[in-house]
Amino acid sequence: MESSRISLRPFRLTDVDDILLWVGDDRVTRTIRWDTLTTKEEALSFIKEVCIPQPWYLSICIDDRSIGFLWVIHPAMSDCLHEKVNEAVDIGYAIAVEYWGKGIATKALKMAIPQVFNDFPQIVKIIAYAVLENKASHRVLEKAGFHYERSLTLYGDFKEYGNKVVLVVYNLLSTNI
Numbered sequence: 001m002e003s004s005r006i007s008l009r010p011f012r013l014t015d016v017d018d019i020l021l022w023v024g025d026d027r028v029t030r031t032i033r034w035d036t037l038t039t040k041e042e043a044l045s046f047i048k049e050v051c052i053p054q055p056w057y058l059s060i061c062i063d064d065r066s067i068g069f070l071w072v073i074h075p076a077m078s079d080c081l082h083e084k085v086n087e088a089v090d091i092g093y094a095i096a097v098e099y100w101g102k103g104i105a106t107k108a109l110k111m112a113i114p115q116v117f118n119d120f121p122q123i124v125k126i127i128a129y130a131v132l133e134n135k136a137s138h139r140v141l142e143k144a145g146f147h148y149e150r151s152l153t154l155y156g157d158f159k160e161y162g163n164k165v166v167l168v169v170y171n172l173l174s175t176n177i
Contacts, residue, residue, distance in 0.1 A: 006107050008058045008070060011051035015059060016044050018066040022096035031131045032094050056119070060095060060108045068095035070108050072116055074123075088125045088171075089116060093140075100136065109144035117174050125171045132166040145177065146170035 011019075020043040022028045029036040034050075037043050051057045051069075060068035073090040091112070095105050116126055128146055130137040149169040158165040 003107050005062050006104055006111070007061045007064065008108060008111055009061060009064075010055070011047050011057065011059045011066070013044065013047055013052075015066040016040055016047060019043050019047065019059075022066075022068060022094065025097055027097050028094050031134050031137070032092065056116075058112070060093065060104065062099070062104070067099050068093060068105070068108065070112055072112070072120075072126075074120060087123055088127050089120055089123050091116065091126050091128050103143075105137075105140045106143045109140065113144070113172065113177060117177065123174065125173045128170045128172075129167045130170065132168055138168060138170075141170045144172075146172045147176075 017040070020037065020040060023034075023037040023043055023046065026036050034046075037046055051059075054071070056072035056074075058070045059066040060070050070093045071091070073092075091109070093105050093108060095108075099105075113126065117123065126146075127149075128141050129152075130141060132151065147170060149171045152167045152169055154165050154167060155163055157163065
């Protein structure tokens, strides 16, 4: 994939049909925290209520068409999984199945990383989580410069994983970019 065709931008209401293609796919949503959306109304609500209000909920685009989602969560914005409130942000991504394995998620992360450190100058690291079984996501993070930190077992209701999920925690320090 030619990297000049890949961009990150805020979501638009006009993205609804493109978004429904990937937020409506269980293969995409099975390893992330939100449920699969099945209707145009749900996708529109997702854009309006979840994506647009957050400046760091970005659409991963190819030729300006939404094919994925990249999000950055600062602890002041929500309940991140780490403890050091002012030192780290969480980053995550989801991408349409047809674009898996093409380097797009890695490129999107590499595009976002410098801007994250610029927009949040107080942070010293970016943290990413991948489900243990999602080896492709591990590779994406490693190719984007992230390093293994630890494994973390969480208990609760985790879709197809049942009441327990093992996450692999990766980080990228500001001194490493």
